[in-house]
Amino acid sequence: xxxxxxxxxxxxxxxxxxxxxxxxxxxxxxxxxxxxxxxxxxxxxxxxxxxxxxxxxxxxxxxxxxxxxxxxxxxxxxxxxxxxxxxxxxxxxxxxxxxxxxxxxxxxxxxxxxxxxxxxxxxxxxxxxxxxxxxxxxxxxxxxxxxxxxxxxxxxxxxxxxxxxxxxxxxxxxxxxxxxxxxxxxxxxxxxxxxxxxxxxxxxxxxxxxxxxxxxxxxxxxxxxxxxxxxxxxxxxxxxxxxxxxxxxxxxxxxxxxxxxxxxxxxxxxxxxxxxxxxxxxxxxxxxxxxxxxxxxxxxxxxxxxxxxxxxxxxxxxxxxxxxxxxxxxxxxxxxxxxx
Amino acid sequence: xxxxxxxxxxxxxxxxxxxxxxxxxxxxxxxxxxxxxxxxxxxxxxxxxxxxxxxxxxxxxxxxxxxxxxxxxxxxxxxxxxxxxxxxxxxxxxxxxxxxxxxxxxxxxxxxxxxxxxxxxxxxxxxxxxxxxxxxxxxxxxxxxxxxxxxxxxxxxxxxxxxxxxxxxxxxxxxxxxxxxxxxxxxxxxxxxxxxxxxxxxxxxxxxxxxxxxxxxxxxxxxxxxxxxxxxxxxxxxxxxxxxxxxxxxxxxxxxxxxxxxxxxxxxxxxxxxxxxxxxxxxxxxxxxxxxxxxxxxxxxxxxxxxxxxxxxxxxxxxxxxxxxxxxxxxxxxxxxxxxxxxxxxxxxxxxxxxxxx
Numbered sequence: 088x089x090x091x092x093x094x095x096x097x098x099x100x101x102x103x104x105x106x107x108x109x110x111x112x113x114x115x116x117x118x119x120x121x122x123x124x125x126x127x128x129x130x131x132x133x134x135x136x137x138x139x140x141x142x143x144x145x146x147x148x149x150x151x152x153x154x155x156x157x158x159x160x161x162x163x164x165x166x167x168x169x170x171x172x173x174x175x176x177x178x179x180x181x182x183x184x185x186x187x188x189x190x191x192x193x194x195x196x197x198x199x200x201x202x203x204x205x206x207x208x209x210x211x212x213x214x215x216x217x218x219x220x221x222x223x224x225x226x227x228x229x230x231x232x233x234x235x236x237x238x239x240x241x242x243x244x245x246x247x248x249x250x251x252x253x254x255x256x257x258x259x260x261x262x263x264x265x266x267x268x269x270x271x272x273x274x275x276x277x278x279x280x281x282x283x284x285x286x287x288x289x290x291x292x293x294x295x296x297x298x299x300x301x302x303x304x305x306x307x308x309x310x311x312x313x314x315x316x317x318x319x320x321x322x323x324x325x326x327x328x329x330x331x332x333x334x335x336x337x338x339x340x341x342x343x344x345x346x347x348x349x350x351x352x353x354x355x356x357x358x359x360x361x362x363x364x365x366x367x368x369x370x371x372x373x374x375x376x377x378x379x380x381x382x383x384x385x386x387x388x389x390x391x392x393x394x395x396x397x398x399x400x401x402x403x404x405x406x407x408x409x410x411x412x413x414x415x416x417x418x419x420x421x422x423x424x425x426x427x
Numbered sequence: 428x429x430x431x432x433x434x435x436x437x438x439x440x441x442x443x444x445x446x447x448x449x450x451x452x453x454x455x456x457x458x459x460x461x462x463x464x465x466x467x468x469x470x471x472x473x474x475x476x477x478x479x480x481x482x483x484x485x486x487x488x489x490x491x492x493x494x495x496x497x498x499x500x501x502x503x504x505x506x507x508x509x510x511x512x513x514x515x516x517x518x519x520x521x522x523x524x525x526x527x528x529x530x531x532x533x534x535x536x537x538x539x540x541x542x543x544x545x546x547x548x549x550x551x552x553x554x555x556x557x558x559x560x561x562x563x564x565x566x567x568x569x570x571x572x573x574x575x576x577x578x579x580x581x582x583x584x585x586x587x588x589x590x591x592x593x594x595x596x597x598x599x600x601x602x603x604x605x606x607x608x609x610x611x612x613x614x615x616x617x618x619x620x621x622x623x624x625x626x627x628x629x630x631x632x633x634x635x636x637x638x639x640x641x642x643x644x645x646x647x648x649x650x651x652x653x654x655x656x657x658x659x660x661x662x663x664x665x666x667x668x669x670x671x672x673x674x675x676x677x678x679x680x681x682x683x684x685x686x687x688x689x690x691x692x693x694x695x696x697x698x699x700x701x702x703x704x705x706x707x708x709x710x711x712x713x714x715x716x717x718x719x720x721x722x723x724x725x726x727x728x729x730x731x732x733x734x735x736x737x738x739x740x741x742x743x744x745x746x747x748x749x750x751x752x753x754x755x756x757x758x759x760x761x762x763x764x765x766x767x768x769x770x771x772x773x774x775x776x777x778x779x780x781x782x783x784x785x
Contacts, residue, residue, distance in 0.1 A: 247718050287713055366636075
């Protein structure tokens, strides 16, 4: 992209402050705190990964980032601007810069529209140029994601899953966004195709200077593609740092357990025999545990963890964690397990 | 026949001439569609030894699920015919009577599925549904069945089973429901458990619990496990042998270690290479170009040919599943001259590994 945006690489493009998103249960008796106090910046030009299990709130964050959901409290700034303070018209054109792509391309494409018509639609809604100009841009976007010309005339059912996901990516690109939230975008694809689509994301980022927020439950995918990664548990971040740091030197017991639980396609001699298998499942976000939310499943929980919410602190440069004991020098499962 | 050792990493079992528990020979399944009869799978050959844990891997549409269902003769309505033999402990399941099949299904061969919620009946308690299997197949009293159900619930790791036995499925979490399914499948002490993507719908920390349970149960009760999955990591963690399928055929059959380190079929190698790894590396992922041919237009000869980097003259002829020595089998005539990469990434030392050794 332009030299100006390249220079500003690394500056925050999105700032999230004390974000809370709450939902009412269907009987209106209780409140689900899907996202409960999250702070982070997404830096221009980076891929920011968010991992978490189902119900952790990662998808809710993704939707809030592009204002498909309104925050219940806190703020999300795009490039220093609060989109909610804009007029309706300004908001409509502002949000073109912040796109989202979902998991299932079948649900994202209208089966009765040709591929070209689907890709044209955002340009038409935004009233970009003349008809011929719009078509040229749409075809260019299809070419960019590696689909041959003749695909424009086809219908979604004539395409494979990987090709459909490319169409969805092309459509998100038409309005030349600054940031794309990618919510489980490769989860529905077969493994031999995943690599292709992940490579495409990397190419587009290099060529167009895009910023991604990559939301997934798949550790391998997130660590392959992201520069920084946040680990989410029950509506909160428990750890955030450079991907290599988080993957190789994690600070939070939940991250350690998550890494340990990931099944690895390695021969027996190369795998670790002792793994940490967490007991139980994620508690309900309606009534999360007091203090540290992970304490009910944490192998090292102490009385302090019940009473006090762990502080979100930068323990190492750029590496944040919410755990009372993460900075203890003897912090490891083996030493703490014997502690009552 | 001996009940068999819990299968070791060094695949013994079938190789040592012990009589296999399950022996599938030339299995093919056909379906009726509006465009005529389609051959979904063909020429499927494999054995499972008593107590052995075998993974059936492949991408969507390769025929792995339908192969599992055909062993129990649970075939969909548009089923048009089946070729070959499914020998289970001497009985051919492909040709036995419906009555014989009912006596085997649920008792000697059990199956669990991906989505436990759709496999459990929402209007009966979980205790009722587990005991039902037992009461259908054996002559037990109500009290005995309940006692055995309680014991089985405890065995599959459900805390305070006395309280849970009268719960309805909706009162349980996803992981607990899958435990209930496993309890129901094991209550009659089957010799073979077929598990079709049993952890795909579960979170990774719960998946680890369920895989550990399956491995543990297979080892202690000598139940053979046929694990159908698309996830090579799950197979590596759980099984000792891996059968890879592509476009309705078995294309490789080897121990997990052999297949991961030195795959013999270009497709197996391509799959292993295309997996993103846990440790961060931002390089390009190798991928397999093209897509699986559609059932309606299967090419003659090697079905992987159009996507294969090693295709040569000779690949257009029919490929047999041939013996590759040491009990391995591969459907590629060039296997001996190809030296294909496997999961050759260096042994990553992510945090977990380090922590474990501290």
